[in-house]
Amino acid sequence: MRLWGDYHTHTSYSHGRGTVADMVLAAKERGLKEVAITDHGPGHLFGVGIAHLGVVNRIKEEAKLWEDRTGIRVLVGLEANIIDLDGQLDVDDHTIARLDILLAGLHNWVWPRDWPSLWHFYGKIPLARRLRSLKVRQANTQALVKAVARHPVAFITHPGLHMEIDTHLLARECQKYGTALEINTSHNHTTVEYIKVAASTGVDFVISSDAHDPRRVGDFVKGVELAEGAGLRPERILNTRPSWEGKRP
Numbered sequence: 001m002r003l004w005g006d007y008h009t010h011t012s013y014s015h016g017r018g019t020v021a022d023m024v025l026a027a028k029e030r031g032l033k034e035v036a037i038t039d040h041g042p043g044h045l046f047g048v049g050i051a052h053l054g055v056v057n058r059i060k061e062e063a064k065l066w067e068d069r070t071g072i073r074v075l076v077g078l079e080a081n082i083i084d085l086d087g088q089l090d091v092d093d094h095t096i097a098r099l100d101i102l103l104a105g106l107h108n109w110v111w112p113r114d115w116p117s118l119w120h121f122y123g124k125i126p127l128a129r130r131l132r133s134l135k136v137r138q139a140n141t142q143a144l145v146k147a148v149a150r151h152p153v154a155f156i157t158h159p160g161l162h163m164e165i166d167t168h169l170l171a172r173e174c175q176k177y178g179t180a181l182e183i184n185t186s187h188n189h190t191t192v193e194y195i196k197v198a199a200s201t202g203v204d205f206v207i208s209s210d211a212h213d214p215r216r217v218g219d220f221v222k223g224v225e226l227a228e229g230a231g232l233r234p235e236r237i238l239n240t241r242p243s244w245e246g247k248r249p
């Protein structure tokens with residue numbers, strides 16, 4: 001299975017190690033045709049995300065420069081944080097409209113927008129969590145589904161990482177809205193079972209490195225193994241195509 005684009009990478013504008021140039025050059029070296037720079041949105045605590053949305057302008061300028069120098073296509077996007085149970089993101093519509101690709105995911109350590117979300121994301125002392133686990137799973141899934149319904153999300157990043165979800169329900173709704181699900185090779189949480197359950201709904205997938213270091217750009221090995229283990233056909237994986245054909249803002 002040949003994959004042509006890595007659509008989830010981070011630079012030092014969020015908490016990655018490389019510059020935009022480093023990531024694009026690494027993509028070129030790996031023989032990719034496209035790479036997306038998708039730093040974390042500004043809602044992350046402790047300086048994990050970009051400092052403010054104005055940083056997108058700088059990333060766009062650098063992306064254009066390195067696209068011209070290397071000849072590979074550089075998409076500028078963000079990995080937005082879901083900041084409330086209603087699927088609100090930490091990126092405004094005006095900024096989204098200026099992106100080439102929008103990713104969204106549930107993360108820990110995000111500044112929630114309101115009190116119910118604060119309780120949901122942080123009111124998880126172990127006992128309360130156990131008692132509420134089914135509700136938590138439902139609420140996580142609903143937050144993702146609402147984000148997909150409200151915003152032009154290309155794919156959901158690392159579904160189920162640190163945050164339990166109902167895979168079948170999420171996949172079914174994503175399929176309806178033309179949003180794909182990620183097979184992330186950075187975290188070890190993805191299973192063949194998750195892919196099988198999601199694939200049964202007809203949803204598309206994207207395999208991505210989630211590289212926070214130039215050395216990992218285009219590292220798809222684990223994702224391809226999992227996809228093959230689940231019997232997923234290459235046409236169901238969007239980055240088997242030479243350019244991004246998934247959802248765009």
Ligand SMILES: [Zn+2]
Pocket residue numbers: 079105107157158
């Ligand atoms: Zn993430």
Ligand SMILES: [Zn+2]
Pocket residue numbers: 008010079157210
């Ligand atoms: Zn990421």
